[in-house]
Amino acid sequence: MLNTQPQKKTNTPTISNNNCPCTKPYNCLTNGIIDHAFCNKYANYLKAISYFNDVVPKIYSDVSFTNFVIKNAIIKKAVYKSVYFVDHKLWQKGSGLILYGGCGTGKxxxxxxxxxxxxxxxxxxxxxxVLHDFETFEQADEAVKTALKSDIIFIDDLGAKEYKWIADKIRIIIDEINRSQKSLIISTNLNPQELINSLEL
Incomplete structure (x- = not known):
C-alpha cells in the first residue's frame, strides 16, 4: 500500500478568478462552477480528494464528520475533539491524538x-x-521512510501485531515526529498505559 504522496495535479477546466461565496467547497451550491469554470477553492478541493483517495484504503474514501455514525457519548466526545483538532489546526503545531477502544468502535x-x-x-x-505495512521488516522500513515525508502520520491498528522490531520502528517514528514537530494520530485497541508499556517508552 502506498502510504503518502505529494499532491498530484489533476486536469480540470479553466479555473475562475471570481470569488466563490461558499465557505466549504463540499457544500457549494454550484459544485464549484463560476462562469463556466471551477472556482479556485473547489479546484483545490478536488485535488485534495483525489490525493486522499490515492493514499488511504478505498473503504474509507467516503468518510466525513457529517456522515460519521455517533453511537454513544464517548464517540460523540471523540468526534467533537477531532473536529476541534482539525479546525484549530493543532496538527500544524505538533499535537497528536490517540484513538483507543475496542474493535468496531470507529477508531x-x-x-x-x-x-x-x-x-x-x-x-x-x-x-x-500496522496489519498490512508491517508484514516484513523490509516492508515496514519502506513504509516508515515514506510516511516520514508527511506533515501528519496516522498509525492504524497499533498493537495489532506485537514484535520487538515493530516497537522499534514505532519509536523511530515517534522520535522523528518529536524532532520535526510533526503530528501523529494512533488508533489502537490498547489503553494509553498498555500502549506505553508495549512500546517500552
Whole structure:
C-alpha cells in the first residue's frame, strides 16, 4: 500500500478568478462552477480528494464528520475533539491524538476522517497500517521512510501485531515526529498505559 504522496495535479477546466461565496467547497451550491469554470477553492478541493483517495484504503474514501455514525457519548466526545483538532489546526503545531477502544468502535474511520479534512486543508498525509505495512521488516522500513515525508502520520491498528522490531520502528517514528514537530494520530485497541508499556517508552 502506498502510504503518502505529494499532491498530484489533476486536469480540470479553466479555473475562475471570481470569488466563490461558499465557505466549504463540499457544500457549494454550484459544485464549484463560476462562469463556466471551477472556482479556485473547489479546484483545490478536488485535488485534495483525489490525493486522499490515492493514499488511504478505498473503504474509507467516503468518510466525513457529517456522515460519521455517533453511537454513544464517548464517540460523540471523540468526534467533537477531532473536529476541534482539525479546525484549530493543532496538527500544524505538533499535537497528536490517540484513538483507543475496542474493535468496531470507529477508531480507524475517525482517523481517516481527520486525515481527509487535513488533506482538504492542504496538509501532506501519511498512513501506516500496522496489519498490512508491517508484514516484513523490509516492508515496514519502506513504509516508515515514506510516511516520514508527511506533515501528519496516522498509525492504524497499533498493537495489532506485537514484535520487538515493530516497537522499534514505532519509536523511530515517534522520535522523528518529536524532532520535526510533526503530528501523529494512533488508533489502537490498547489503553494509553498498555500502549506505553508495549512500546517500552
Amino acid at each position: 480507524s474511520r475517525l482517523g481517516y476522517t481527520i486525515l481527509k479534512e487535513i488533506a482538504i486543508m492542504g496538509g501532506i498525509i501519511g498512513v501506516i497500517d
